[in-house]
Amino acid sequence: MARGKSLTRLYIPDDIPAHGIFDAPADQAHHVAHVLRLSAGDALTVFDGHGREYPAVIERVGKSAVTLRVSEPSVVDRESPLAVTLAQGISSGERMDYTVQKSVELGVHAIQPLSVERSVVKLSAERAAKRVAHWQAVAVAACEQCGRNRVPLVMPVRSLTSWLADVGADALRLTLSPDAASTLRELERPAGQIVLLVGPEGGLSPREIEDAKAAAFRPLRLGPRVLRTETAALAALAAMQAVWGDF
Numbered sequence: 001m002a003r004g005k006s007l008t009r010l011y012i013p014d015d016i017p018a019h020g021i022f023d024a025p026a027d028q029a030h031h032v033a034h035v036l037r038l039s040a041g042d043a044l045t046v047f048d049g050h051g052r053e054y055p056a057v058i059e060r061v062g063k064s065a066v067t068l069r070v071s072e073p074s075v076v077d078r079e080s081p082l083a084v085t086l087a088q089g090i091s092s093g094e095r096m097d098y099t100v101q102k103s104v105e106l107g108v109h110a111i112q113p114l115s116v117e118r119s120v121v122k123l124s125a126e127r128a129a130k131r132v133a134h135w136q137a138v139a140v141a142a143c144e145q146c147g148r149n150r151v152p153l154v155m156p157v158r159s160l161t162s163w164l165a166d167v168g169a170d171a172l173r174l175t176l177s178p179d180a181a182s183t184l185r186e187l188e189r190p191a192g193q194i195v196l197l198v199g200p201e202g203g204l205s206p207r208e209i210e211d212a213k214a215a216a217f218r219p220l221r222l223g224p225r226v227l228r229t230e231t232a233a234l235a236a237l238a239a240m241q242a243v244w245g246d247f
Helices: 026-033 094-105 123-144 159-162 205-214 230-242
Strands: 010-011 022-023 041-049 053-061 065-071 086-091 110-115 170-176 194-198 218-220
Touching: 010 026, 010 123, 022 123, 026 053, 026 065, 041 065, 041 205, 094 110, 094 123, 094 230, 110 123, 123 159, 159 205, 170 205, 170 230, 194 230
Parallel strands: 010 041, 086 110, 086 194, 170 194, 170 218
Antiparallel strands: 022 065, 041 053, 053 065
8 A cells, every 4th residue: 555645756768567566677776765765655656758657656675676566657748849959068067967957847858968169078988978878867867856757868979060060950040149139039939849059168169159150050149148058058948938838
């Protein structure tokens, strides 16, 4: 018998059997037992990343395994109506984690980390792969907290130059500048994808700004003040949700 309704949510990337009993994957079992410190009888919600969530009860907590009993799933859509890809120049340490976490809460569709000239952090291929895995885990945790049942993809790190060549021609392409002529309210609500390009600490270099303009990125002004990199991305996403989205 469950001990009351719980707000605890757990992402299970494997197949979840409806109306069945199964052992949680090892990482999730460790999180339940040793981080959340839940025990048999506690209720939680599990979700599969494809839009479905399942009421669940913990049947057993062992040394290395957690057994869950799940009920019938329901399809719960908490996704934003805006398909925004955040192309973020890699910032240092907690700034990047914060940007990933809060952009997921604000409904971002995908995140593209970019290596740019003024990135403080310079990553080898091996370190870049590890950081992407870490940022993906941050995105998962944000979904568990905010109620999203679809996990945004954090894509592999790319250079700005190579990425600009592949940006979809039909997407509304925006970048931020306090000197830009346009504001968000002057733009029509896009029917398709939106790509938001944000620089790291120190912003994009003059050459990168020109490259972005050549790739049809439109400068956008968020007021006259210069915003920190982690503030800029989140302010822009929140403004889009307020003007075009579900705020």
